[in-house]
Amino acid sequence: MKSDRVLLASFVFAIASIASPEFFKFHISSASAENLSKPSSQIDSIENGKVQSVQDLRQVSTSASELLAETSTNLVQITGVKLNPTANGLEVALETTSSSISPPAPQTSGKLLYFDIPNAKLALPNSDRFLAENPADGIANVSVIQANASYVRVIVRGINAVPKAMVTTGNPNSVAQVSNEAKEEEEEITITGETDRKTTYREPNASTATRTDTAIIDTPQSIQVVPQQVLKDQQVVRVDQALRNVSGVTGELSGFSSAQSLTIRGFVTESFANIPILRDGFRTYSNLSPQETTNLERIEVLKGPASVLYGQADPGGIINLVTKQPLAKPFYDLQLQAGSFGFIRPSVDLSGPLDTDGNVLYRLNAAYQRSDGFRNFDTKSERFFIAPVVQWKISDRTKINFFLEYTNDQIPYDVGLPAFGRGVLDVPRDRILGERDDSLKSRAFSIGYKLEHQFDDNWKIRNAFRYSDQNLKVESTLPFIFNEATGTLARLYGRRELQSNDYSLQTDVVGKFETGSVKHTLLAGVDLNWSVFNDVFTKISRAQILPLNVFNPTYGLFSRPNFDTVPQLPESDTAISRTGVFLQDQIAFSDQLSVIAGIRFDGVTNRNTFAGTSRYDSAWSPRLGLVYKPIETVALFANYSQSFTPNVGQDVNGNFLEPEKAQGYEFGIKAELTKKLFATLSYFSITKQNVATPVSILEPSVSVATGKQQSQGIELDISGEIAPNWNLIASYAYTNARVTEDNSIPVGNRLPGSPYNSFGIWTTYQIPDGDLQGLGFGLGVNYVGNRTGDRENTYEVGDYFLTNAAIFYKRDQWRFGLNFNNLFNINYISGVGGTSRTFGNSPGAPFSVVGSIGIQF
Known part of the structure; x- marks a missing residue:
């Protein structure tokens, strides 16, 4: 208009x-x-x-x-x-x-x-x-x-x-x-x-925190949403690029074994199995493939322990990727992006009815992406992704969605940079420490359905299934010893293939009823999951050490071995079955006062099919939350919740330790600053216990579950429309995450990858009328403070301040965009490994430009 x-x-x-x-x-x-x-x-x-x-x-x-x-x-x-x-x-x-x-x-x-x-x-x-x-x-x-x-x-x-x-x-x-x-x-x-959802920065509702469609202001827990319009305006193609808009989230969400890590509220998700990624509420426990953004409607980030609805998870929070669903009216969106370092990405988004009655709808998202990258690899990054969805309205009360996703991806296998003294090795950001042809190839296929039946206006049942198959192949040069005095890095050739199969079934019932003047929204359900992780083979050639001078490297001096003759390392195939039963009640005593109470029981059986051993763990995960609204546009909230994660540490007899458990509480305020601008301010404190810690320095492989870690902080998130055509998404976090008990790590050490201070601002303005109608501008900054690189705090990664900008033009069905990232070409480390001084510190991208042209009709 x-x-x-x-x-x-x-x-x-x-x-x-x-x-x-x-x-x-x-x-x-x-x-x-x-x-x-x-x-x-x-x-x-x-x-x-x-x-x-x-x-x-x-x-x-x-x-x-x-x-x-x-x-x-x-x-x-x-x-x-x-x-x-x-x-x-x-x-x-x-x-x-x-x-x-x-x-x-x-x-x-x-x-x-x-x-x-x-x-x-x-x-x-x-x-x-x-x-x-x-x-x-x-x-x-x-x-x-x-x-x-x-x-x-x-x-x-x-x-x-x-x-x-x-x-x-x-x-x-x-x-x-x-x-x-x-x-x-x-x-x-x-x-x-x-408001027009396609142009707004504010999402009033989110389902991740309650598994029901609940207004964010009525949810007694911090949840931030990165809507589709932000993804478009920033030309986001990676999930971690979008997460820079959320308070308390730093680092990189990288592929398996690439060593970079993501932190949420100070807790590092360094293990691929613990990366807290959901896709439409489904958890994939072995993330061997990247998360594509083409078919994302929005990203919801739920802060704090969340096991009450999703089972095992690290206590920092979870990330739910909400995908696009079929539309009743024909919709076509074609886009081409191109930019620095050979980046090119065409994509399509198509939707509409498949029959004359409009009872069968479809949506198709597809993308191809290619990039040379700014690192000095010969291996190109290349990806193909396709995701069709079909919705069948069986009746006025029953509908079913069938979905499929397929990803074929290749990237360089990048181990990053090692620590050097009290900092990170200072070399040009394109310097690699492997070989130029190192590669990581992955393929992922998932298929499933979601069935929903409405018994009446108040009660409905939902049943959903998802099967995921992933395969990963790595051919790389692995660093294992770095002599800081001589600058020589000792490396070994390695090859690995992994396969993962994941089956998930979810069933729940949602009902609304009243007891006198008190209103209830009841949720009860069962989650079943069975996953198999198969280490097809892992081979490391120890016959030849490959030295590299990190200050004056020469690549290609060594030939890769015949891996058919290299012995395979011991297998560690696992099969894990998970059963979760949960109950939740959202209770509204009045328009001003509401309570959410929930509890979940999980049973996890972990079987090592190669060793013939197994372990069963169980956990109860409660949550209690309170919302008080003194006026309609302001809500005071508080919550207490717990989470658990099976422990990979082993005792002297080789038995796995008790699960890691965490307790967290949070309180804060949510407010509609205007009708289109929303803010959340919260204080949180999370304690994680049963952390595996070595019995002694002499026995590093034998652990006891006595370690404790604690994270406390303050977070502020604001998103929405400041004035007509002027959008904003901004965040600030102060996080103090430390070791509070351990046998080998000094008490008081900071948790790796977690800065004390971080903030981000992104804003756009579009001219509404006149000769320049449709012309818009965007400007954003991101700051991440100093971080420690490992638990022992032997080195530190410096802070950084990035500036990004954009100019775009929308006219009728057309949109043109030009984004400038890292405008002042700041040299920085975006993610740390957290486990070793020898690798894992990922250089951030230099100044780059991405242009796009799209048509929507």
Whole structure:
């Protein structure tokens, strides 16, 4: 829209007519500040499909004479209500038995937008009303009720403001669908909330924290969302690039064995098995392949222990990648990106119906990516990704999604740089310490379904399955001793192949009910997982040591051995079965006070199929959270939660130790600074115990579960729209993460990779009108403080301050973008390994430019 103060939705009613069709439109401007500032006691709400406090609504006639006059006519039967997501909002379809409905005029009161349909009767087959909660962004609920004997009322409640509407009536053949059997016609309504989801930096709802679609302000735990628009504006192609927008998250999310690590609230996820990545709520326990961003709708980061809903996980938090789902209207998005270091990336996003009734929808995302990289490798980075999704609406109450993802990826195998003295080896950032043809190849395939059945307006069941198959091959030069006095790095040739199979089944029931004046949202479910990790072979050639002068390297001096003659290291194949049972209740005592209480039991059986050993671990994981809202736009929250992770440490008899466990508490405040700008400020304290620690320096392989680590800090996140066309996402974190008990590491040592201070700001502005309409600019900075490189704190990685910028132009269906990353070419270390001085410190990328051109229709 040209005006930055008018946000419109559209209600489209298709009316059958014998005469030539007529169209009429109602353009409604944004709600006035007077309406938006009403006290909550004057704002209408919808409960059980009825309007409460309706004194502000236009009252439908109830006098006996008028009712007699109305009921003397034949009432149009409304026999069905359908909700269909669209690219811009929501489509509501009313199925009627005739074509004599008069076009209704939209009316508003408080946050309500409502329509009165005269001479109509609600005749749904299984209910006397229709109610859908949170059907679209910006929409709290949609209700269709019988207002009196001859009026049907459609009520739409906005979350932050009254939805806006444009009403059009016309030829039904162009927009309505007709059932040949029942000869019914559909009245189509398209609804959009007060913001366009595709251009906003604020996501009001998130499902990761509760596994239900809950408003973030009503969630008693820190959760930050990186929406799709941020990914587009920053031209993000890696998940860790997006995570720089989230407080308390630093480092790199790299491939298996590449040694770089990610930290969340100070806890490092150095093991590939502990990387806390979910995809649509599914956990993959062995991440052998990269996480693609092409089909991501948004990224949700839940802070703190989260085992109550997801089982084993490190206590810092989890990352849920929410993927794009099929749309009811045809949608096509084609994009080409190209930039520095030979980077090129075409991608497509296609969606729409596959049948004339709109009951079968599809979405297809695909991308190809190639890059030479800024490091001095001959191996090119190359990736192909495709992800189709098909949704079948079996009935008004039942739908099923089938999905598939396939990734084929090749990157250089990069071990980074070693420590040198009290810092990191100071060499040019393109310097590599392996060989130029070192490579890491991975392939990942996953397939599954998600079935949802709505028993009625209050109860539903969900069942989902996902199978994942991953394969990884590494051919590399491995560093094992670095002589800092001579600058000589001793290396060995190695080759490895791994395979992982992962089966996950999730079933849960969600129900809403009341006990007196107290409202409940109950969640109960079972998670089953079985995963097999197969070390196909690991071979390291010890016959020849490959020295490299790190200050004056010469590559290609040695030939790779015939690995057929190299003996294989002992196998460590494992099969793990996991069973989780959970129960959660979201209890609303009033509009101001709510509580969430949950508990989960997990049983994990770990079998080493090669050694013939097994271990069973179990854990209870509770959570208790409280939200108090003194006013509608401010929430005070507090929570306590626990998590667990099976321990890989072994005692003197070779038995695995008790699982690592963690307890965390958090309290803070969430606030709508404006209707489109949201902030979260929190304090947290997390204690992790049963950390494996060596019995003594003389026996480093024998451990006891007595170690403890603690992380405390403050985090601030802000996202949304500062003013019309001016978006912002910003974060700050102070984190103090330390060892509090250990046999070998001094108490008080900082945890590796975790800075005391970090912050980031990214903002964009787009010119709304005039000759430069559609032209936009973006500017951002990121700061990460000093970090220790290992648990022993033998060296430190310096801080860095990056500046990024963008210029873009949007006009009609076209978008052009140009992003400038690391604008001042700062030399920095982006990620640390945390386990060894010999490798694992990853140089950050230099100044680079990425351009894009895209069309959407």
